[in-house]
Amino acid sequence: MNKILSKKMFSEKVACLEVEAPLIARSRKAGHFVIVRIDERGERIPLTIADADIQKGTITLVVQAVGASSTRITQLEPGDVLHDVVGPLGHATDIQKYGTVVCCGGGVGVAPLYPIVKAMHEAGNRVIVVLAARTKDLIILEDEMRAASDEVIIMTDDGSYGTKGLVTNGVETVINREKVDKVVCIGPTIMMKFVALLTKKYDISTIVSLNTIMVDGTGMCGACRVSVGGKTKFVCVDGPEFDAHEVDFDEMMMRMRAYKADEVEAMSKLNA
Amino acid sequence: MTLEEIKALRSEPWREELRKAVSPKERGAIERVKMNELTPEYRVTTFTEEVNQGLTKEQALLEAKRCLDCADPSCMKGCPVSINIPTFIKNIERGEFLEAAHVLKETSSLPAVCGRVCPQEKQCESQCIKLKMKQQPVAIGYLERFAADYERESGQMQAPKCAPKNGKKVAVVGSGPSGLAFSADMIKLGYEVTVFEALHEIGGVLKYGIPEFRLPNKIVDAEINVLREMGVNFQPDVIVGKTISYDQLHEMGFDGIFVGSGAGLPRFMNIPGENAIGVMSSNEYLTRINLMGAGRGLGDTPVLKGKNVAVIGGGNTAMDSARTARRMGAERVMLVYRRSMDEMPARKEEVHHALEEGIEFMTLHNPIEYHADENGRVNEMVLQVMELGEPDASGRRSPVPVEGKTETLPADLVIVAVGVSPNPIIPNAISALETSRKGTIVVNEETLQSSVSDLFAGGDIVRGGATVILAMGDGRRAAANMHSYLSAR
Numbered sequence: 215m216n217k218i219l220s221k222k223m224f225s226e227k228v229a230c231l232e233v234e235a236p237l238i239a240r241s242r243k244a245g246h247f248v249i250v251r252i253d254e255r256g257e258r259i260p261l262t263i264a265d266a267d268i269q270k271g272t273i274t275l276v277v278q279a280v281g282a283s284s285t286r287i288t289q290l291e292p293g294d295v296l297h298d299v300v301g302p303l304g305h306a307t308d309i310q311k312y313g314t315v316v317c318c319g320g321g322v323g324v325a326p327l328y329p330i331v332k333a334m335h336e337a338g339n340r341v342i343v344v345l346a347a348r349t350k351d352l353i354i355l356e357d358e359m360r361a362a363s364d365e366v367i368i369m370t371d372d373g374s375y376g377t378k379g380l381v382t383n384g385v386e387t388v389i390n391r392e393k394v395d396k397v398v399c400i401g402p403t404i405m406m407k408f409v410a411l412l413t414k415k416y417d418i419s420t421i422v423s424l425n426t427i428m429v430d431g432t433g434m435c436g437a438c439r440v441s442v443g444g445k446t447k448f449v450c451v452d453g454p455e456f457d458a459h460e461v462d463f464d465e466m467m468m469r470m471r472a473y474k475a476d477e478v479e480a481m482s483k484l485n486a
Numbered sequence: 487m488t489l490e491e492i493k494a495l496r497s498e499p500w501r502e503e504l505r506k507a508v509s510p511k512e513r514g515a516i517e518r519v520k521m522n523e524l525t526p527e528y529r530v531t532t533f534t535e536e537v538n539q540g541l542t543k544e545q546a547l548l549e550a551k552r553c554l555d556c557a558d559p560s561c562m563k564g565c566p567v568s569i570n571i572p573t574f575i576k577n578i579e580r581g582e583f584l585e586a587a588h589v590l591k592e593t594s595s596l597p598a599v600c601g602r603v604c605p606q607e608k609q610c611e612s613q614c615i616k617l618k619m620k621q622q623p624v625a626i627g628y629l630e631r632f633a634a635d636y637e638r639e640s641g642q643m644q645a646p647k648c649a650p651k652n653g654k655k656v657a658v659v660g661s662g663p664s665g666l667a668f669s670a671d672m673i674k675l676g677y678e679v680t681v682f683e684a685l686h687e688i689g690g691v692l693k694y695g696i697p698e699f700r701l702p703n704k705i706v707d708a709e710i711n712v713l714r715e716m717g718v719n720f721q722p723d724v725i726v727g728k729t730i731s732y733d734q735l736h737e738m739g740f741d742g743i744f745v746g747s748g749a750g751l752p753r754f755m756n757i758p759g760e761n762a763i764g765v766m767s768s769n770e771y772l773t774r775i776n777l778m779g780a781g782r783g784l785g786d787t788p789v790l791k792g793k794n795v796a797v798i799g800g801g802n803t804a805m806d807s808a809r810t811a812r813r814m815g816a817e818r819v820m821l822v823y824r825r826s827m828d829e830m831p832a833r834k835e836e837v838h839h840a841l842e843e844g845i846e847f848m849t850l851h852n853p854i855e856y857h858a859d860e861n862g863r864v865n866e867m868v869l870q871v872m873e874l875g876e877p878d879a880s881g882r883r884s885p886v887p888v889e890g891k892t893e894t895l896p897a898d899l900v901i902v903a904v905g906v907s908p909n910p911i912i913p914n915a916i917s918a919l920e921t922s923r924k925g926t927i928v929v930n931e932e933t934l935q936s937s938v939s940d941l942f943a944g945g946d947i948v949r950g951g952a953t954v955i956l957a958m959g960d961g962r963r964a965a966a967n968m969h970s971y972l973s974a975r
């Protein structure tokens with residue numbers, strides 16, 4: 215049982231939770247994730263560790279309500295508990311001094327991007343963050359990102375904030391302006407696919423963090439498998455980060471629709 | 487147990503008397519008991535009701551009579567943990583069921599589990615003297631289950647006595663049968679025992695793999711609760727090598743570590759179409775249903791259902807998947823196995839039950855490709871027809887493709903059960919640990935000590951996929967040897 219100590223709503227659908235998990239707080243690094251179960255009937259849901267405080271013994275999770283389980287997590291309040299939290303899982307991000315690093319994120323991908331931005335900056339990189347969302351209200355973690363990086367570029371689909379355009383437009387602007395040594399991209403699969411296509415054109419090494427469907431998160435089931443460079447990989451143990459230019463995004467998007475019908479049903483039950 | 491000790495027990499007056507009471511000829515005339523079973527028609531409609539219903543008292547008393555109480559009981563050589571088989575069976579014959587259970591407990595910490603899932607026909611029962619006499623072997627497994635169930639149901643299940651605490655602490659990685667058996671022995675010896683389990687449930691494959699219609703969770707939980715009462719501390723949701731490191735275990739004051747982390751990594755065949763929606767490992771399928779309660783109204787986790795289900799493989803895991811698919815409402819369940827019926831590694835009882843439940847066995851077939859519909863969901867499998875060739879290294883005749891002969895069949899759910907590899911988390915986390923080419927932890931075969939002196943290992947992580955009783959036997963052997971090691975230090 216892991217108690218929720220504090221909660222902040224970043225937007226209508228995105229909650230930031232500080233959760234008691236002293237052992238995980240001590241072991242985690244940027245890029246790691248946990249698996250969470252809300253109660254004894256709950257699904258095992260993967261969530262990135264956005265931040266941690268070793269002294270307080272807490273980890274921070276940023277959760278976006280997309281389906282039934284994630285919606286219920288965003289509805290928890292301080293004092294409530296998560297039935298299970300296990301981790302840290304996956305490989306940590308390969309943090310090095312690359313030079314100039316562009317970190318781009320969309321949707322809830324911005325949360326897992328945050329610890330990477332922080333770590334890349336601490337490692338002495340020039341870090342430029344590109345945040346993208348449909349509209350102004352959905353931009354999250356802007357202040358935190360500004361504090362942890364050299365520059366933040368905001369892109370919105372409707373132009374209600376920052377520059378009007380897609381994340382790829384923002385990244386391309388930077389590439390045309392200065393030499394970029396590394397790109398890190400976390401967001402919806404389709405966004406990662408297009409960022410990968412863009413950086414491939416410019417031949418810039420790019421990391422993506424994949425958010426496939428998972429069950430155990432320990433390499434035991436293979437639900438999370440993706441094709442990377444023509445080989446089958448398990449995202450939970452071989453990833454979650456991979457070379458963006460090797461990932462078969464189309465197959466991944468297809469596989470993520472496996473439980474579409476069940477998801478719709480669960481959501482309608484939750485709303486009833 | 488030495489032969490002397492076995493003999494001493496055998497010459498106790500009550501046993502002498504029992505032996506004399508019925509002549510061997512009379513004993514030989516009794517027919518082997520048949521297990522009471524739910525009918526195939528009924529049992530495919532229920533997930534949790536056990537197919538095997540156990541023996542009645544009368545049946546057990548009669549079956550126990552069939553055992554000749556041999557002077558040199560060959561059956562014991564077939565049991566990997568050398569349960570004193572005649573002693574427990576003769577206790578059943580004289581009606582001392584609790585005593586029979588205690589005999590079992592001296593060597594096996596999970597008799598109710600082994601009595602259900604041991605491949606008896608290949609182990610103890612295969613060595614029973616009666617086979618040499620052209621008779622059916624004694625139903626040792628059924629009797630074992632009977633005694634263990636009797637004890638549990640009598641409410642008189644007692645936690646064995648523990649020695650006074652010796653001030654030493656041991657950590658156990660994984661709560662499968664090897665870890666549980668190790669814990670039971672170490673807590674008895676006076677150690678403080680903490681079991682770390684990666685999943686949210688305790689029990690390893692007994693919980694997430696083997697379905698309830700074969701091994702109900704409440705049976706496993708009862709055994710685990712005895713360990714809890716004895717003082718074993720269970721910590722779910724902790725992955726050693728991730729949540730806490732090997733060094734941190736030392737900082738926490740653990741003197742010895744037993745690794746029973748199992749063979750949890752599923753293998754795929756790497757054939758075209760294998761990543762289509764609806765093709766999944768047996769681990770995923772069984773975990774969703776057994777551990778997460780999917781498809782049974784027991785949890786929020788979903789599981790895909792299929793009309794035409796294909797299960798690839800011929801082991802226990804394949805049988806469990808096929809029988810589970812049947813219970814999930816599949817219209818047609820096909821078991822695709824590349825060798826013939828004779829080479830099938832699954833337990834005989836499992837194969838028999840699967841056939842009764844209407845599973846179609848497609849032996850000498852091997853999938854080579856899957857096709858998917860426009861949504862990416864698998865809808866067909868292409869099977870290569872095989873024939874048996876020359877015997878291979880394992881002595882089994884190896885399957886070879888019949889040139890140009892393939893079949894294409896509809897399949898909207900494919901469950902791949904072609905084996906598992908050792909769980910890589912511990913080997914990856916402890917670089918000094920010696921591992922084999924296959925990824926198993928290398929140990930001294932006698933002591934089960936690894937190349938890291940305070941780390942012992944057993945079960946599937948060492949054997950690369952074996953049985954419950956072998957895993958348990960390893961746990962017990964590791965306990966004895968770690969005890970000598972820590973006592974000498």
Ligand SMILES: Cc1cc2nc3c(=O)[nH]c(=O)nc-3n(C[C@H](O)[C@H](O)[C@H](O)COP(=O)(O)OP(=O)(O)OC[C@H]3O[C@@H](n4cnc5c(N)ncnc54)[C@H](O)[C@@H]3O)c2cc1C
Pocket residue numbers: 247257259260261262263275276277278279280281282283284285322325326402424425426427428454470471476477478480
């Ligand atoms: C390694 C990893 C790290 C992750 N980190 C975070 C995180 O920090 N914060 C966070 O909010 N989420 C994160 N996710 C995604 C999160 O696990 C899923 O959003 C969640 O499992 C959805 O569960 P649900 O029952 O609420 O939705 P479901 O009912 O399963 O899905 C509802 C809808 O959301 C879509 N959907 C499902 N899964 C995803 C997904 N992974 N990404 C986008 N859309 C999806 C479905 O297609 C469907 O339309 C991560 C996933 C992985 C694998």
Ligand SMILES: Cc1cc2nc3c(=O)[nH]c(=O)nc-3n(C[C@H](O)[C@H](O)[C@H](O)COP(=O)(O)OP(=O)(O)OC[C@H]3O[C@@H](n4cnc5c(N)ncnc54)[C@H](O)[C@@H]3O)c2cc1C
Pocket residue numbers: 603604605659660661662663664665682683684685689690691692695696724725726727746747748749750772802803806833909911912944945946947951952953954955957
């Ligand atoms: C479906 C199926 C059916 C089977 N049927 C039979 C049968 O009928 N008869 C039979 O004799 N055998 C059967 N077997 C085989 C038998 O179950 C195994 O041989 C046995 O369970 C192995 O025991 P173990 O203790 O080595 O590990 P497991 O039972 O595999 O348990 C290992 C545990 O360790 C945990 N773990 C792994 N890594 C870590 C870590 N780093 N930190 C913490 N925890 C960790 C895992 O989560 C798991 O719970 C079957 C297996 C399967 C999959």
Ligand code: SF4
Pocket residue numbers: 564565566567568569571594600601604605606609610611626627630955
């Ligand atoms: S534990 Fe298994 S092999 Fe040993 S006596 Fe029991 S059924 Fe036979």
Ligand code: SF4
Pocket residue numbers: 552553554555556559560561562571572613614615616624626
């Ligand atoms: S070999 Fe058979 S008959 Fe002899 S003691 Fe064992 S079970 Fe009984």
Ligand code: FES
Pocket residue numbers: 427428429430431432433434435436437438439448449450451
């Ligand atoms: S989630 Fe099960 S193997 Fe990755």
